[in-house]
Amino acid sequence: MDHSEFPTIDRGVRALWAPVLLEPIAGSYERLVVGVVAVNSDGFHLELANVLSRLNCLYGESAAAAVTAVQIAGKCLQHDLAQRSRDAILQPESAVSGVVIGECREAEGFSLEQMASSWMAALSSLYDATLGQDALVLAPEPDLMVASEASSISDRLPFLVCDYVRSQREGYSRFFSRDLQEGRARRKKGASHQVVIDFAGPKLVANFGTLRAGSLTSSIHLIKRRLWDLKVERDRETQEAFKRSHEMILHRPSMDDPQVTDQQQANISEALQALEMQADQEDLRLLTLNSVPAIGERLLRYDEAA
Incomplete structure (x- = not known):
């Protein structure tokens, strides 16, 4: 057996990762994992939930506001990561009420993308690893005014x-x-x-x-x-x-x-x-x-x- 086939520490990447959490009811203990971000000095990757349609079963007509809030928060977090790197999750500044960054941890994986997607698959019922992020790419461009309304509702x-x-x-x-x-x-x-x-x-x-x-x-x-x-x-x-x-x-x-x-x-x-x-x-x-x-x-x- 060729030992080079096995992953080694040298071939992996170390990074901070943190869950992105949706708090549908302000002040409640209820939380849903809607994303995972992995970031190090070389870059970052944000993996968002790709089956947010499942929120319809929980919240009915109110699910639209939650989905919009997640999409807006993801867009703003991407921008914040590009500007502040690790500080975006170590000292988060949430753009949308009800969507927050959870506890940061350090881990190692083959890549930032692999790390984020693996944790999403393990933590979130709103994520399907076989679908990738296509659904999010095809989603309409979020409206910041709608995000503001979603925040006021929460x-x-x-x-x-x-x-x-x-x-x-x-x-x-x-x-x-x-x-x-x-x-x-x-x-x-x-x-x-x-x-x-x-x-x-x-x-x-x-x-x-x-x-x-x-x-x-x-x-x-x-x-x-x-x-x-x-x-x-x-x-x-x-x-x-x-x-x-x-x-x-x-x-x-x-x-x-x-x-x-x-x-x-x-x-x-x-x-x-x-x-x-x-x-x-x-x-x-x-x-x-x-x-x-x-x-x-x-x-x-x-x-x-x-």
């Missing part, structure tokens, strides 16, 4: 706040948008130009947003859009006697959250300072709280304090 904070207020005071949930009252997506396709207001009470108008440690960039983008919506809504109130306060209320992880690193906390604080400056420029109030009940009580008690 933010459960407005729905949780509405549910809390409903449980505390009968009839008060009528001040939330109809979409939140009915528990359906805030946005509909083709309606991205519409102003979105989550809560419009007698004395207070408010939008809600979540500062996500694992997808801070997309969180900031959505919060800025909600701030703009608040500004537009405020400017519509021309009669001084009937003007209400307008607040952007954010949920941020507590400083002792074990799932948030010191660096992520620093990034959140820096982003928050920038958002506060923007809110001040528009004469809007930006408020941060760390629980759904705290946000709900803010709404319930505002009229009493005003």
Whole structure:
């Protein structure tokens, strides 16, 4: 037997690899592996799930938003890997809420592609090793605006706040948008130009947003859009006697959250300072709280304090 036929360490490549995870429900433990990335000093390879159609069995009509989010996240991760190499998975900056990078590990394989595809075959029920990536290559070019909408759908904070207020005071949930009252997506396709207001009470108008440690960039983008919506809504109130306060209320992880690193906390604080400056420029109030009940009580008690 010719020993050269056997693989050796010299013929392999060493690399960092990490799973790409879909979190369909924000704050839940539910996760699905939708990709694996392998990267070293010589390059990278991202292997994405190629049978995302299986999500239809789990999520029905909502599966389209999840598929779009995965495709957008994959496209952005490819760009980030090309720019930052290993840092793209060691210090990830998720472009889409609900799609995050998992724990990094070191491994060896024949090639980066072989390493990534092997781990995908072993870890993901949304991947078929016999199909390759043809389905993804033929998929339509993702729309960044659609990705933004997919991110907003995955933010459960407005729905949780509405549910809390409903449980505390009968009839008060009528001040939330109809979409939140009915528990359906805030946005509909083709309606991205519409102003979105989550809560419009007698004395207070408010939008809600979540500062996500694992997808801070997309969180900031959505919060800025909600701030703009608040500004537009405020400017519509021309009669001084009937003007209400307008607040952007954010949920941020507590400083002792074990799932948030010191660096992520620093990034959140820096982003928050920038958002506060923007809110001040528009004469809007930006408020941060760390629980759904705290946000709900803010709404319930505002009229009493005003």
